[in-house]
Amino acid sequence: MSEQKNDFELIERFLKGDESAFNLLVKRHQEKIYMLARRMLGNHLDADEVVQEVLMVIYKKLNTFKFESSFSTWLYKITMTRSLNFIKRRTLKNTFSIFELRKNKSDESDPLDMIEGKEQFDIIEKLLKKLPPKQREIFILKNFEEMKYDEISEITGKSVGALKANYFHSINKLKELLVKYEKK
Amino acid sequence: MKKNNKIIDFFEGNMNEFEREEFLNQIKDNSILEKEFEDYKKLYELLNRSNSLKPNKNYLDTIVTKFRTKTKKTSLNLKPVFALGIFLIFISFSLLTYYNIFHKGENEVNESDIFYELSYLETGSSDGITLYFETGFLDELLLSKLDEEENNYNPLKNYLHFESDYSFISENLAKDIYNELLTKKIL
Numbered sequence: 001m002s003e004q005k006n007d008f009e010l011i012e013r014f015l016k017g018d019e020s021a022f023n024l025l026v027k028r029h030q031e032k033i034y035m036l037a038r039r040m041l042g043n044h045l046d047a048d049e050v051v052q053e054v055l056m057v058i059y060k061k062l063n064t065f066k067f068e069s070s071f072s073t074w075l076y077k078i079t080m081t082r083s084l085n086f087i088k089r090r091t092l093k094n095t096f097s098i099f100e101l102r103k104n105k106s107d108e109s110d111p112l113d114m115i116e117g118k119e120q121f122d123i124i125e126k127l128l129k130k131l132p133p134k135q136r137e138i139f140i141l142k143n144f145e146e147m148k149y150d151e152i153s154e155i156t157g158k159s160v161g162a163l164k165a166n167y168f169h170s171i172n173k174l175k176e177l178l179v180k181y182e183k184k
Numbered sequence: 185m186k187k188n189n190k191i192i193d194f195f196e197g198n199m200n201e202f203e204r205e206e207f208l209n210q211i212k213d214n215s216i217l218e219k220e221f222e223d224y225k226k227l228y229e230l231l232n233r234s235n236s237l238k239p240n241k242n243y244l245d246t247i248v249t250k251f252r253t254k255t256k257k258t259s260l261n262l263k264p265v266f267a268l269g270i271f272l273i274f275i276s277f278s279l280l281t282y283y284n285i286f287h288k289g290e291n292e293v294n295e296s297d298i299f300y301e302l303s304y305l306e307t308g309s310s311d312g313i314t315l316y317f318e319t320g321f322l323d324e325l326l327l328s329k330l331d332e333e334e335n336n337y338n339p340l341k342n343y344l345h346f347e348s349d350y351s352f353i354s355e356n357l358a359k360d361i362y363n364e365l366l367t368k369k370i371l
Contacts, residue, residue, distance in 0.1 A: 112240075115240065175223050175224055
């Protein structure tokens with residue numbers, strides 16, 4: 001609750017013209033935004049692009065934020081929408097192989113490299129990529145963000161029943177994919 | 185599928201202590217279920233290990249800086265373009281206004297202007313008259329005057345040089361005078 005209060009204070013400060021309040025707000029949530037985007041998109045470069053898009057949206061639309069829901073929920077919603085849009089754009093781009101060159105040209109290093117547990121993360125990243133984006137979204141919010149179904153429902157707009165079915169389905173699918181991966 | 189859902193419930197913490205114990209006992213008696221349970225266990229262990237992963241601090245520190253540089257660039261790119269647009273609109277508006285003020289009625293010619301210009305022609309200056317030749321207005325004026333003369337022909341008028349005097353004589357009287365002059369062979 002105090003976290004939410006701090007967020008609200010920073011938002012109010014920013015809306016009154018204090019730019020530094022926006023920086024503080026971003027610093028509080030940047031890790032969450034990045035990890036959400038990273039898990040949704042499966043690589044650093046795309047996740048980094050989406051993080052910047054999300055910040056731009058927040059910067060421009062913060063005046064439309066209603067202080068009724070938590071800032072985190074609002075943030076999750078924006079990040080997930082941006083990630084899903086990015087996946088759509090990427091699918092279109094990938095039909096033209098020329099756009100794939102962008103990834104190879106970049107020399108930006110992965111911020112998750114050299115961190116313990118990276119191998120496990122890579123396996124999960126590979127498996128998650130095989131889930132349909134909408135199902136991936138539900139799985140990430142439930143499993144990694146440890147959100148309740150009604151909170152996820154607020155973000156995705158799906159009923160709790162549909163979310164439960166989707167979550168169980170994605171767990172079963174991931175288990176199958178992991179078995180296949182280990183056999184390889 | 186129901187058994188799988190039970191395994192998921194077990195790992196998701198949706199079972200109470202009694203349900204958990206009962207489920208674990210079921211697994212011991214069922215090798216297929218036990219195998220399934222082990223596969224799910226691996227998945228949950230993997231998820232738990234990757235869950236605690238965090239990006240390095242160096243990257244996180246660049247996020248805001250990168251965003252601020254981007255917004256600065258955007259605002260710098262937009263401002264000159266906007267200013268240039270406003271400037272061009274202002275210049276266009278000024279030129280149009282200037283043109284309208286100083287060239288208003290340039291091609292509109294009236295009779296008094298013609299006579300004014302003709303007076304210049306008589307005195308030797310004919311700069312302005314060329315305009316009336318170009319517009320064809322003089323031709324039109326001449327033709328209309330000729331038509332008028334033809335329609336209102338009065339032979340006496342040719343011999344009376346003072347129009348002010350002529351205006352006092354009625355048309356019938358003028359004709360009589362003219363006939364009388366003819367019979368007396370003055371003309």
